[in-house]
Amino acid sequence: MSFDTRQIDDLVSLERGEVDRRIYTDPAIFELEMERIFARSWLFLCHESQIAEPGDFFQAVMGRDNVLVVRQKDGSIKAMLNTCAHRGNAVCRAEEGNAKSFLCTYHGWSYGIDGRLNGVPGHNTFYKGNLDKSRHGLAPVAQVANYRGFIFGTHDAAAPPLEEFLGATGRLGLDTIALRGDMEVVPGIQKFVIECNWKIAVDNLFDWYHPQITHASAFQPSVLPSTNRLENAPVEKIDLSGVNMQSGAGLDLPGNGIIGTKFDQVVVLGEYGHAIGGPTTSSTGYFEFDPSWRENPRTKTALGPVGCKVGGHPNIFPTTWATVTQPQISLRIPRDPTHTEIWWFTFVDRNMPREMRDFMVTMACRIFGPAGVLEQDDGENWAQATAQTRGIASRRIKHLLNMGIGRGKIIKEGGLARIESLTSEYGQLWTYYSWAQWMKGLSWEELKQATTPGDCI
Ligand code: FES
Ligand SMILES: [Fe+2]
Known part of the structure; x- marks a missing residue:
């Protein structure tokens, strides 16, 4: 089921103070929420005190995407999707911790804490060197920002800056x-x-x-x-x-x-x-x-x-x-x-x-x-x-x-x-x-x- 603007307006009446109860169970509405709210909005990931040292990471959730928020060697903070660029396996199972790298348990691709793909088993033997590692790092979250220690991320590169949001x-x-x-x-x-x-x-x-x-x-x-x-x-x-x-x-x-x-x-x-x-x-x-x-x-x-x-x-x-x-x-x-x-x-x-x-x-x-x-x-x-x-x-x-x-x-x-x-x-x-x-x-x-x-x- 898809919803046009008029149908969505019918779900919530600001004038009468009434909400259509279908919004609590309808799977189509849930899917639309994932797309139009959770894939666009700035979302809280973690507090900077949780990842104080280089290599410290915290696994957050943005919609249904699992995200690794990682303190970098230069003190900056990066967030990337926890999904291997090869065939999708999670590259980290821990909820939080400190890492020197992230190693995928499926075929062994390994990533730096900045998400860069560093190691591919058989890169020369099987791929004959024909795999551009620079194109297959962990996908970065579109925007990450810090407001007074609260780290937020958004999947939408066009979202306004965090403070404005x-x-x-x-x-x-x-x-x-x-x-x-x-x-x-x-x-x-x-x-x-x-x-x-x-x-x-x-x-x-x-x-x-x-x-x-x-x-x-x-x-x-x-x-x-x-x-x-x-x-x-x-x-x-x-x-x-x-x-x-x-x-x-x-x-x-x-x-x-x-x-x-x-x-x-x-x-x-x-x-x-x-x-x-x-x-x-x-x-x-x-x-x-x-x-x-x-x-x-x-x-x-x-x-x-x-x-x-x-x-x-x-x-x-x-x-x-x-x-x-x-x-x-x-x-x-x-x-x-x-x-x-x-x-x-x-x-x-x-x-x-x-x-x-x-x-x-x-x-x-x-x-x-x-x-x-x-x-x-x-x-x-x-x-x-x-x-x-x-x-x-x-x-x-x-x-x-x-x-x-x-x-x-x-x-x-x-x-x-x-x-x-x-x-x-x-x-x-x-x-x-x-x-x-x-x-x-x-x-x-x-x-x-x-x-x-x-x-x-
Ligand atoms: S799925 Fe990660 S190395 Fe293959
Ligand atoms: Fe209560």
Whole structure:
């Protein structure tokens, strides 16, 4: 099945706040996403601290392409496809490490860390020297760039420069991690698969409506570890007495901290589909384990007056989520229409005291990742929401994102477009709307124009 522009427009209605559920299971849509989004967009590959020394490499995923990101002898960073130029075998099976060369296990072609083909067994005997090695290196990723230590790549040589692609919204999203100090990734990337469509997982990161129900048990005392820091934090104890667990009545009260719904929220909408959504930093629903970095005058200047207010979850379109409670990056990597691989990168400041670092890592593991209480709660919902869209009758019902629809006045200030409101679904809706624009296969210029926020949602 192919989709023309009108059919794609019919899949997402910005006016009604409705999304066609077929986009979660249709294999033709998934294929088109691979081509029109994942083969074009800048995608997060890794952090520079993961490949500090010459020969250090990290294996990343771009769409369905496996990519080796490698630190070169001159300190630069190259990314190349992990597929042998001979007959396609992967030239590296390790997820990360240090290499002097990459040797293909099929016929033994060997490549330098710069991707150049160095050795071909039988080059003289079998090929009679009639093979131009300079033409058969590992294929380079079209563009690679570094924004404040975050390495991105794109398969599209015509894609705008990374900083322009990120725009003010995407840069602010990454700054919420980069500006916390001299950041490095804790060794060990957590990876696991959830049986859901990738867009349902992305949709959820802007969702501050669900925690009060989905995570009600996780926020009960002693589910998450009790420490002094937690006890001093505003959200550690949720009083569920007086709450009707059938109807949810009673949860919507001040004092519920992060799980409340009556707190000031700010949603930032950016070009190409980037967005940030969640509480303002002055809201009682706002929560970071270590917010001290925000007090630094240089940080305040770098964030700007609007950036200082923004405390929610950024998503760099399509799949890079930067969390706020403790600095982490999560990737939602589409494997097929109903399987998404989640990767978690946990960041710490190199100068952080040991106890604080340990605390951050412990919390990262207990909140998100395969052992994280929140992610286990979430994953069940995402899998069920995806599974139900398989039914012919069930998929005729729309995926609803119409909370506050028509009331989201967009304020443009400091290069950012934002909506201030209570809990809303503007961030999700903006993501789906932008997704539809990408799916039309527009030129880069048209795409930027189509995803520039207007005056109201
Ligand atoms: S496939 Fe790699 S050497 Fe033949
Ligand atoms: Fe959640």
